[in-house]
Amino acid sequence: MKTAMITFTHHGLTQAQTIRKHRPDSPVYAPETLLETGSEAEKKQWQQEENLVFFASKEEQTSEGKIKRKIVERKTLHQWMPELMKKEEGLIFIGATGIALRFIKDHIHHKASDPAVLVMDEQGHHVISLLSGHLGKANELTLEIAEITGAQPVITTATDNRGITAIDQLAATYQAPLEDWETAKKWTAAMLIGEESLPVYSSEPLPLPLPAGYRQIETQEGFLEEGRGIWIGEVPSSLPSTVNLLQLIPRRWSLGIGCRKDQNPEELKTIVQAFLKEQGLSIKAIKNINTIKAKGEEPALLSLAKEWELPLQTFSVDKIGQVQHLFPASAWVEENMKVTSVSAPCAYLASGGGQVLPELRFAHNGVTLSLAPEAGKITVAGIGPGKGEHISGAVKKALGESQRIIGYKPYVDRLSPWLKKGQIQDRSFMRKEKDRCRHALACAARGEKVVLVSSGDAGVYGMAGLMLELREAEFPMIPFEILPGITAANAAASRLGAPLMQDYATISLSDHLIPWEAIENRIQKATESGFMLALYNPKSKERIQQWNRAVEIISALRDPKTPVGIVTKALNEGESIQLIPLEKLAEAQVDMNTTVIIGNEYTKITQDHLMVTARGYSL
Structure with a gap:
């Protein structure tokens, strides 16, 4: 978002420079009277600073002799305003609200075209969303600037304060130009006074879930029964002209x-x-x-x-x-x-990897045509052990903003407190990892925002690697993000004490994807090297011999009194914790929900029955 800052005092310029650390491309406009009061060091700094423009206090004044610097064009702020209101997407006034109003009042046209305008006091106590809160994204910018500066954000739009998404805001979210402003205002006002939620029918996939105040109607027939509502997409000619609808056409x-x-x-x-x-x-x-x-x-x-x-x-x-x-x-x-090929690759590249239509090549009289929707996004989210307090804020935010959640059924079930009505939840079962990844990629190619769920950390024996492999081979342009989670080793270690204070190796004993010979070799080498070991997937009903062999290898190379921590269902319902010496490991009860941490010569059990590995500090 292209943003310019306008300030009137030395304190205000200091605030602007703080913001510029996070928005280095944002120009700053300040009065040239500061050149008379600034110190020599400040003048030297201003001379070297890019995108710092000093505006004249009066048209007849001259800045010659005050400081040698390149002035872009000598104008008063009133003379700069038409250009700034037109070319910038956002303006941040650092000063009094009244001053900002006087400068912008003659340049306000329509909420569909006006830039975002913010006002912040020069001490940085408050930042106010003044103009174009929704379509201009002034409200979003206000929250961003508040986070940067520590100011208190002030947002006064009624729908935001009531937790309601206005229709113009909904249209902007779906990249749909709003044409019927009168109906939009009337229906938004009705939502504010507590009328029923507004019906919405979409003839194309929605990339995001509908916000509160709207309810999705699945069929055209159901929409017609409502009598009014929002229609997203092309309206068929067969639809009765008497239907009271507001049409939104996403330009995507x-x-x-x-x-x-x-x-x-x-x-x-x-x-x-x-x-x-x-x-x-x-x-x-x-x-x-x-x-x-x-x-x-x-x-x-x-x-x-x-x-x-x-x-x-x-x-x-x-x-x-x-x-x-x-x-x-x-x-x-x-x-x-x-x-x-020409039309299909060009549509694909322009859309950022969207699914190209039609599947069969369209050609007529020397013309080939293809379409692709703007690609959505995949977020591969590590949800940790599963309890809500251990899921990161970034993951919860991604869940709330996505249209579709895809994952192994027990993992998706854990997330129900953070899922919204109207979100699509696709659950599947074990050993369907490739199906889940391909499905997620295909949905993102249709324009959806998708969260692909992985337990623990998505990049540690999780879904991230497989998704990236399939993306490279089949959907190479789909935008993605990987959000970390608490690993099983971290979760187990937190319940045992502090066993992983030195170098350690995580090894999965599952030979479903990796040959057992390779796993056995890794166990041997890691144990010989003195690494602490975090063993995943130690034993299943079908894999008993592998567990026995792993214990045999480790026992042959480590002291029989080496502390071992065994945690099943770490940080979850039914959790169990055991601390035993290595010589008793063969008799221990373990399963696919168990993480086994094996110490080394620096590991001990404290008087409080905690497993601790010395880091090496002198005590």
């Missing part, structure tokens, strides 16, 4: 076009219109037009982009070549364009 589709040289512009437009109708999309749903670089000056494409007011983006042969293997190839295209 990238259109890929390949065409022959000197294509007739009107014919191209007719073909594209028919194609979009066949796909159930409006022209309003298209966010850009895309083609190969060699076609960037094709008159028919330029004409279409101009008429529909859409950007025409081009991609190089090299860029297309990186993803063309994902799509059906054309020998003619390869011979003439040096790539095997």
